[in-house]
Amino acid sequence: MNRWLLVGLAGLVAMLVGGVSLADEPPKKRAKPKYEYRDKHDPNGIGKFYMDREIARVMSYQGASWLERKERVEEEAPAKLIKALEIKEGMVIADVGAGSGYHCFLMSPLVGKKGKIIASDIQQEMLDLIIKKAKEKKVTNIETVKGTEKDPKLPVGKVDLILMVDVYHEFEFPFEMTEKLVEALAPGGRLVFVEFRLEDDKVPILLVHKMSERQVLKEMMPFPEMEHTKTVGTLPWQHVIIFTKKQEKKEPKK
Ligand SMILES: C[S@@+](CC[C@H](N)C(=O)[O-])C[C@H]1O[C@@H](n2cnc3c(N)ncnc32)[C@H](O)[C@@H]1O
Numbered sequence: 001m002n003r004w005l006l007v008g009l010a011g012l013v014a015m016l017v018g019g020v021s022l023a024d025e026p027p028k029k030r031a032k033p034k035y036e037y038r039d040k041h042d043p044n045g046i047g048k049f050y051m052d053r054e055i056a057r058v059m060s061y062q063g064a065s066w067l068e069r070k071e072r073v074e075e076e077a078p079a080k081l082i083k084a085l086e087i088k089e090g091m092v093i094a095d096v097g098a099g100s101g102y103h104c105f106l107m108s109p110l111v112g113k114k115g116k117i118i119a120s121d122i123q124q125e126m127l128d129l130i131i132k133k134a135k136e137k138k139v140t141n142i143e144t145v146k147g148t149e150k151d152p153k154l155p156v157g158k159v160d161l162i163l164m165v166d167v168y169h170e171f172e173f174p175f176e177m178t179e180k181l182v183e184a185l186a187p188g189g190r191l192v193f194v195e196f197r198l199e200d201d202k203v204p205i206l207l208v209h210k211m212s213e214r215q216v217l218k219e220m221m222p223f224p225e226m227e228h229t230k231t232v233g234t235l236p237w238q239h240v241i242i243f244t245k246k247q248e249k250k251e252p253k254k
Pocket of ligand 1: 058059067096097098099100101102103120121122123126147148149150151152164165166167170171172177
């Protein structure tokens with residue numbers, strides 16, 4: 001049977017048993033799309049494919065200075081990105097694949113003392129750069145967490161916003177990571193993909209490090225509890241694709 005049909009049937013059963021609307025309920029058992037391995041592949045990829053997309057090699061901490069380059073302001077317009085995120089004081093934000101913490105330090109003053117930024121990465125060397133910078137700048141609301149390839153190690157149901165800038169396409173296990181990210185979000189929380197636009201030939205980034213909006217939407221299909229609420233297309237090279245976790249709506253009792 002078609003796996004999407006199976007996902008739908010699981011949701012329907014959940015609705016009948018639990019008395020909640022289908023749209024709000026994650027499938028009890030999610031159908032996991034298969035990973036494929038191909039010998040012929042892009043040298044910048046790992047030869048592992050997910051839904052027909054090759055997964056990119058992880059950017060090493062040795063290249064961290066590229067993340068702090070001056071030209072980034074012109075190429076990525078980070079201030080526009082931060083504005084589009086509609087950050088409010090007191091929010092709990094996870095910067096997953098935080099790297100050297102470029103966005104953590106832009107978001108930290110906006111959430112203030114009542115909020116916090118959780119910087120998660122799989123490379124301790126990247127987290128060490130964040131710890132060092134936070135000490136120098138006397139920033140106390142950034143917490144670092146060492147994740148694994150399958151788990152960003154975030155608190156369940158507590159995060160208001162998860163930001164992934166130039167990261168998702170590097171996940172070796174995108175399905176498993178997304179399951180954990182969705183689980184970490186509070187109801188109404190947002191999952192934000194910032195990816196270099198594959199649709200635009202003029203964006204000068206290696207092919208496997210770019211993603212189309214269509215591909216992101218396809219890879220979110222196993223997660224019906226997440227709704228695609230907005231795509232911001234105003235950044236020079238990237239698109240900002242935003243999903244919101246649906247609120248639980250109990251059916252009124254008759
Ligand atoms: C290209 S860098 C982007 C860093 C940062 N987001 C920025 O824009 O400056 C990608 C980062 O994602 C991290 N990464 C890759 N796979 C990851 C995973 N499964 N969980 C957490 N971080 C991951 C890498 O270690 C690296 O620091």
